[in-house]
Amino acid sequence: MAITFTKLGHCTLPATRTIEGYSARDGRAHGELDRVVRACDAHVETARTEWLAGLTPYAVTHTGNRSVCGQLTDFTDNGTDDAA
Numbered sequence: 001m002a003i004t005f006t007k008l009g010h011c012t013l014p015a016t017r018t019i020e021g022y023s024a025r026d027g028r029a030h031g032e033l034d035r036v037v038r039a040c041d042a043h044v045e046t047a048r049t050e051w052l053a054g055l056t057p058y059a060v061t062h063t064g065n066r067s068v069c070g071q072l073t074d075f076t077d078n079g080t081d082d083a084a
């Protein structure tokens with residue numbers, strides 16, 4: 001399974017939130033975890049509406065690891081299974 005790490009946006013502030021983005025599966029909105037992004041307070045909405053576009057966002061309070069706003073971890077394995 002490929003995991004992709006990406007930096008989105010130009011913000012370099014420390015992230016205060018971790019926001020998980022789920023795609024629907026089997027009739028549940030939170031079916032499968034596709035992406036996790038980190039965001040500062042100012043970019044929580046950007047993260048939910050742009051960085052996780054098309055996914056169901058679930059905000060999680062940041063737990064203190066040293067992340068920067070805009071860090072994206074993508075768990076989708078593009079091109080092999082579940083190709084869309």
Ligand SMILES: [Zn+2]
Nearest residue numbers: 011040043069
């Ligand atoms: Zn930010």
